[in-house]
Amino acid sequence: MLGKMTKQMLTGNASIAWGVRLSDVDYIPAYPVTPQTEIIESLSKWIREGQMDAGFVTMDSEHSMITAAGAASATGVRVFTATSSQGLMYGFEMLYTVSGWRVPFVMANVSRGLSSPITLEPDHNDILAARDTGFLQIHCETCQEALDSILIAYRLAEDKSVLLPAIVNMDGFYLSFTREPVEIPNKEIVREFLPPYKPTHAFFRASQPMAQGVAVLGGHIYSYFKYQMHMANNNALSIYKEVSEEFKETFGRGYGTVEGYMLDDAEYVLIMSNSFSAMGKAAVKRAREKGLRIGLLRLRLLRPFPEEDIREALKGRKASAVIDQNISVGKGGILYSEIAGVLYNEKQRPLLLSFIGGLGGKNISDAEFDFIFDAMMNAYSTGNVPQPALLYTEAELEEMERLKRVAGKG
């Protein structure tokens, strides 16, 4: 049942806002931070113009914003909020806190490199810092996917076997400010997929006094609740598959936990996430034209981590390379370690190479992709896996040397 569809040129931010508008959200505590601000401006405008029936409040910080979002959700309304980078860090304490409250609200994070140095363009140190908090995480490559993921995220978060908050992530600038043709689903059809929020779990009312978020004393009590969160988060894996299947039936497009690109017969696999995957796909396509059997695996559902799907996607490949658009300083790529953990007990596993690239929105050039492809093939033929590499071109280094001279440090 596809209904009447309209397509519009929307930015990633506007796509998220449309997803929220279609989701019958009741309440939006907000706080501006670049590059997500367009999301909350759009929502605020629609509410003020009467096109959305929701409460909107500008809080005094992201810390307060996430608190208000969690508290409102615990009181029984459908909540959305958005942040980015420094904002996510400022509210960090509350990420752990509200996920422990088991409140199913949705938050957009528009990725942006973390200070210092302070910057604007994207990488994923912000969102990956939140990977252990209990929030579900969906990472998007396109504007359409960003809109659709908001709808999916509510279904996932509100499922009674999950009841955890969810983050929908996209890259700042590269997606937040890029216009793409986006199909805005019909509201009535969305309502069939995502009915209005009617919580049946704990929330505050006079006839039902309860204590929430209370202290526990004793490791066995603490562990019990933490394990429950972990198991609920893992439940989201199978629920995700049901929900995305239903989404596909309803809207005619689907999203797996991971996405394969030219993967079927690939001997070598590039692993990426978010909008830079589009660059990776272009590079894979170029390589294919040269006759190289290379494919790309894009990570979409990061929490819960779809280990089985990743293992399946990498089965029988010769080598694989993770491009981490993040850096765990003193260790290296965060996703590399996670993928390595998934593969370790496999008898037949591909060699796994690690590259750091795209930090603070740094471009990944054709030459860098070619370098990665060569490295994978070379590793396979020699059996020697190279040390993790920090991608940087000679031209970029020359430019940096020039800037240092300008700064008097040359």
Added chain:
Amino acid sequence: MIKSIKDLTFEEQMLPGTPACAGCGGLLALRHCLKALGEKTVIVNAAGCFTLLCVYPFTPFKSSWLYTAMACAPAGAQGVRDALNILIKKGRLDEKEDLKVVVLTGDGAAYDMGLSSTSGAIYRNLDFYYICYDNEAYGNTGFQSSGATPFGSKTGTTLPAELNPLGSELSKKDLFEIWRSHKPPYLATISPSHPVDIANKFKKCEGIKGPKLFIAHSPCPPGWATEPRLSAKFAKLAVETGIWPLKEALYGEVKHTLIPKKFKPVEEYLSEQGRFAHLFKPIRQEEAIKNIQERVNRYWK
């Protein structure tokens, strides 16, 4: 308005058996506040001593409770209040199910870490109550200096020593005036030694929409190094010496609800508390005692 302690309701909203310290002045103040508020409340708590009132699976309250974190209880109150309003407006919740939203924090959260989120909530004219139990230091961590610690107090981080015989050299922040500068509709100081005054203040602000804020002086036997049985006495002495003025501000206009007929010297209040003992022994620090008396005199002029 009631005149006598005999007019207080017998109904309790907080039941006995809490893990609070013996003689906790804050708990006594809270008990009287909750008597005045009734049972349809949700207490939104910030990290502090009273966080341990609700330890899984127990709660001493007849009402609801939400623990947030140290800095953000007023933001939690915002979320709960807004959500209740939305549910009632959209017809998804009966008005009878509505709750009074009550922030409960210590002075560390109120004076220091949570000042920004409190400022935001008052600025947004949030319809809520705020009860700060002020024991004049970070009590739950063992009594370290906070923005509420008075001049001359010994705390875990302002030990009187040879280089600094005074204890705390800094003065207590004037939270009443900080809050009043936001022009909240109602604001008051209270003391557990004056339950009639507490009841009347809650009565007075009943029905007012917007922030209704209370700072409760809270004798703390372990931190003040006083005997638990004397907490009410010290609370009373703080009022009688003029150190803790009982006052209120209705739409910004300040009125004292009790002006002692004859002020007792501050020394009576200070000298029996362990946290001020160094001002008297082994050497009497005349300047410091005089300084504290003069501050009180200046205030009441």
